[in-house]
Amino acid sequence: MQTILAFIVVFGSLVFFHELGHFLLAKRSGIMVREFAIGFGPKLLGINKGETLYTIRLLPLGGYVRMAGEDFDKVELQPGHRIGLLLDRDGRAERIVLNQNDRTPDMLYMEVEQADLEKELYIDGYDEEERRVRYPVSRKAIISEKGTETLIAPHDRQFESKSLGARAATIIAGPLFNFILAFFIFVILGLVQGIPKDDPVIADVTDDGPAISAGIEKGDRIVSVNGREVGSWNAFSAIIQDSPGEELTIGLERGGSVEEVNVTPASIDVEGQTIGQIGVLYEPQYEKNVLGTVAYGAEQTWFWFKRIFQLLGMLVTGQFTIEALSGPVGIYQATGAVAQAGVFNLMNWAAVLSINLGIMNLLPLPALDGGRLLFFGFEALRGRPIDKQKEGMVHFVGIMLLMVLMIVVTWNDIQRFFF
Structure with a gap:
């Protein structure tokens, strides 16, 4: 039980701060965040607050921030759709109901001819008396379909509408927050435990x-x-x-x-x-030095940053093989062992893992933050974005390869610890 709790607290904290970086910079840039999720897979708990759904999901292997305008986020009204509209005081559609079953007295019904829910914000079509009608759409309009409600995302609230710098800052903020978290953990250790000489x-x-x-x-x-x-x-x-x-x-x-x-x-x-x-x-011998804790936090963060990069270089040059890598099972086992050595050791372990997570996400590999930043670099050089379908395919292949790598390192962990 101690190992399970330690793993959940440590890994959950690292993922939370990573995604918090993406979330805060997205909000600062005016990007609508659809969901802030810890974990993957089926939803265990979800709370709606404002325009964001906060969820905890079944598989504690990561997390994500789903921003408006990303894959599968588009909501379109095709010609011929029969919809119901509720209007606000200014005559703008504030609720758009699809596949309506019950007729509501205050609802206007129409057949869509044309619609733009991103830029011009309007719906054009024919009412029940076959008259041509056109309604403006509120920027905060909700689309309701079979009990599911989705807030529309005007173009200026979407990720892709933002400047290259704002998008890059939103992506790099995740790894950056992991480094910041590690720094603060080391500072807290210095304050509570003392600074190792x-x-x-x-x-x-x-x-x-x-x-x-x-x-x-x-x-x-x-x-x-x-x-x-x-x-x-x-x-x-x-x-x-x-x-x-x-x-x-x-x-x-x-x-x-x-x-x-x-x-x-x-x-x-x-x-x-x-x-x-x-x-x-x-x-180690420890000394209490309040002012020195900041320098200690920075030194430790930089030391482990360099050390992890050295280990990556050794992997690339073949000085040690993929068999030496650990996946979730290995991290789980190591976290349990460190937890038994005391809370200070567990905090130090969490700081090192946070730096490791930040560095791994910055690697220029498809599907990782570093891979997305690489595409932003190509966009800056070309002066225009890479075709989204091609970029999506590259990221999809990257996800598949990462899943294969995850399976390999997990099998290594199982063999190492159970056979």
Whole structure:
């Protein structure tokens, strides 16, 4: 139960803030947001507020913000449609009823000849006495069909009507909010737990690692690796992990003097990835510094941003394979393990996952935010948008490929944890 709750809270928070970024920038740009959804699949809970439906859906694997004017959002009245209209005080249609079964005294009935519910906002046709009539349509008109109500979206409220800059800002806001969330989590950790000094000081040395053979001792301070100054434990640890099997010259400060030792990190396989390890332990010391927490939050966010990009580069260059990737099952298992280590560790894990989610969404792949930004780049170069059908096909293929990748990494997780 603890694992389930931790996963829901952590992953739900990351998805919520990601979609909140899209939502707030869409609203700021004047785009109508049809739905703000957490999860995919069948709706479990839905609340209408204003012009937006807020939903929680069955599959907790992501979320979405559905904006007016996107795929399958068009509402058209074809010639020959018989409809009912309710007019407001100014004579504008404020409710358009399709497939009406019951006749209402206040409702006007007509057969549509022409209609524009986006730009000119009118309905033209014939009333029940075969007279030609034309009614203006309210910008807040509702279309009712078989119990389902849909607010019309004038063209200037649609996503595609906005400037290239406004559309790009709306899309990039999702990943940006993930980075902002990570920053604030690190700041809160700094305020509550304290700021780790991150001093590169050896807390202990294992009995069978390369470090003890090289003469490294408890209490030694790392000052350099291969002549390059090292100022933090994170930096030192990253160098060791990235150098399996490579001899390194480590500068140590001991008793007020500096000496150098040579050590070769052992090659360790961690979930399909080969990393270096020398057999030393670290024990962070914390200090309370209110002003320093902001700098700490920024430093940690930047550190993990760079680190995740390095891992992506290793995947591209083949330094570790797709078998090392984890999907929802792997994240679920890892979240449970981290939750058992305490709330501070869980918060740190959530911040790293948030950065990872933001970076992954910025990759220039179809169906991701980065893929959409790539098409905006092409639009800026060409001076006109890419054909929507062609772009839609590319995104559809991208979704299919991402689903295949999800199946592969999920199968890897299942094999790793259950077999």
